[in-house]
Amino acid sequence: MREPFEHVVAEHGEVVWRVCRGLLPQHDAEDAWSETFLAALGAWDRFEGDRVRGWLVTIAHRKALDVLRASARTVTPEEGVPDAPAPPGGRDLDLWAALARLPDGQRAAVVHHHIAGLPYDEVALVTGTSSAAARKAASDGVRRLRTLLVLEEA
Amino acid sequence: MTAVVTPPADPALLARLHERLEARATGADAPDVHYRTVDSPVGRLLVAATEAGVARIAFEREGEDAVLQTLADRIGPRILRTPGRLDDAARWFDGYFAGRRDPFALPLDTRLAKGFRLEVLGHLRDVGYGQRVSYAALAATTSSPRAVRAVGTACATNPLPLAIPCHRVTRSDGSVGAYLGGPEMKVRLLALESTGVLPE
CATH class of the missing domain: 1.10.10.10 (Winged helix-like DNA-binding domain superfamily/Winged helix DNA-binding domain)
Structure with a gap:
């Protein structure tokens, strides 16, 4: 028996937020989050299997691409790091800003594996690559991220 | 392999995102069942509705999870918490418990009874x-x-x-x-x- 969809939102809402925010600037991430759960709600009675989180992340990944296309802009190094003073929790912003500076493939691999916690074979399904390529992209991405964050702290 | 530690999402942000989802999930995108809880003088009530009307009112002692699971099995699992859409029902209970006879006609959906x-x-x-x-x-x-x-x-x-x-x-x-x-x-x-x- 399938559980009520509200339980899915309660259990996975936060991780889907982190995926959306990892892939997109704040405002676009909010759009992607609602689009993801709206689509998931519509399909929930037909969902099969037990990998709910992987399913949601796959939808979120597609919705993030849609939102990017719709707003006709790309994530640039400037996104999220304007010259304005850092808001409370400024260090949090640093991580999102650093993620925004990664190449698309590395960013997606880091977000889906290290932030969403999907195993590499599921990351590969989401991004349409091989498991080995996903592993390499995540590894390269994390190395790049460390460099970026150290530079920002300096 | 070191995990990338991201900050926990702000509960206020998650609440706002949920409200946006509630606002979007209408018309063709409406859930099978939407619900809210209402605090009343006889305890917390769960009120669940379909597009046709209120289909289930449950007392606290029945257990929220058990009631929602039964609704998922009998009506459909596309169930979403949407307090705003059930403001009318909440007002009906307020009126009833304030002693008003028949506060107003609450649309009902009796599909759970056969x-x-x-x-x-x-x-x-x-x-x-x-x-x-x-x-x-x-x-x-x-x-x-x-x-x-x-x-x-x-x-x-x-x-x-x-x-x-x-x-x-x-x-x-x-x-x-x-x-x-x-x-x-x-x-x-x-x-x-x-x-x-x-x-x-």
């Missing part, structure tokens, strides 16, 4: 505010006038207590009989309807 039980609920809706009817008298109005026990079962399984007033059905000997919310609650509701004030 056959004879559905027929009994139809007759129950004719039992007016402040009235009492015995199980036997209620049975006499149905297509099976001697099915007193089946009428009792229909009351005990009423998916819409309070809105469909099974609390107005009492035993022929004058005692109140059983109630979904417990016999003490039934006594309080009958007192509310005769005095306009809900006793503690």
